[in-house]
Amino acid sequence: MPKLEDLIELALAAGREIMAVRAAGFDTQTKLDGSPVTLADQRAEAVIESGLAKLAPGVPMIGEEAVEDGRIPECGARFFCVDPLDGTRGFAKGGDEFTVNIALIEHGEAIMGVIYAPATGELYAGDPGHAVKAQCDIATATLATPLTPIQAAPRPAQWRLVASELSGRNPETEDFRTSVNAGALVHASSSIKFCRVAEGAADLYPRFGNVSEWDAAAGHAILSAAGGGIIRLDGSPLRYGTNPGDFLVRGFVAYSNEDAKAAALKALR
Incomplete structure (x- = not known):
């Protein structure tokens, strides 16, 4: 390997x-x-x-x-x-x-x-x-x-969110931000958003919309190595290659630590 x-x-x-x-x-x-x-x-x-x-x-x-x-x-x-x-x-x-x-x-x-x-x-x-x-x-x-x-950040005084430059400007993302009582939303393009969470510059990256597995996999590996992870919108872990021929991910939340994950799960309920 x-x-x-x-x-x-x-x-x-x-x-x-x-x-x-x-x-x-x-x-x-x-x-x-x-x-x-x-x-x-x-x-x-x-x-x-x-x-x-x-x-x-x-x-x-x-x-x-x-x-x-x-x-x-x-x-x-x-x-x-x-x-x-x-x-x-x-x-x-x-x-x-x-x-x-x-x-x-x-x-x-x-x-x-x-x-x-x-x-x-x-x-x-x-x-x-x-x-x-x-x-x-x-x-x-x-x-x-x-x-x-690099290492994902511990729990901050207020959650920091990063979202997509295009798809992150929607009511679902704003509702999520409000639910977790986060500060102002930072927008960015491409997979660098995962890296912002992994390096401790953000705590949560919600994505309400479809992406492909190749859009998330590399960022997921880096974020997991830094102490964070990703869940689907139903709260289940994001896994890859489990649906032959279907590589669509129907939304997710990337998180920096277990506290951030808990806050995301509460907001998604």
Whole structure:
């Protein structure tokens, strides 16, 4: 099996592809579900798929673009879950909030994950009991600072919420914020929201709306390594690959600690 450092290197390589496409210019197409896709998505996923095949021969990969193309392998007890470019909509508009997400799933649990933001150089990674972050050189997509341990925050005086820039501006999210008596809501795009909870900058990340498993898996692994976790809106743990062919997550709440989880469960009742 690959080590966390192997997945970090693969995420950085995918980031180089994305930034090369951005520098050269690209067109945006629309997939059947109405979401955008670019050459950067496709090239980044190709780099990741090829790299994982060498690192872990025979372990299947569930990738966003592969699934769109109808290439859906049997997940089995162990598989990789990949979003090569999370935040394509913002990327296509010239924004900087997009990430490369790579996760390893074992028996339904996200146990290893990497999130890399090529335009800002932020890198987060985690495996059991070991969550880290680093700053990367944007031009070369190489580590510019050492990997530094991170940990989700203990209970604060008032809960701090982060939510999606688009889907987080809805009545359900505002009702949740009110129910947990949280402060002002901070909005962000892409999977960096999970990292904000993992590094102690936020305590809860509610998502009322559908996402795909590859949108959450890497962040889930990092957050779990930092002491937090994710529950579905019915309070059950979020697991992966349990519904063959259906990779939709119908909402969730990411939390920093058991107190935050309890507050989320109370608000969801």
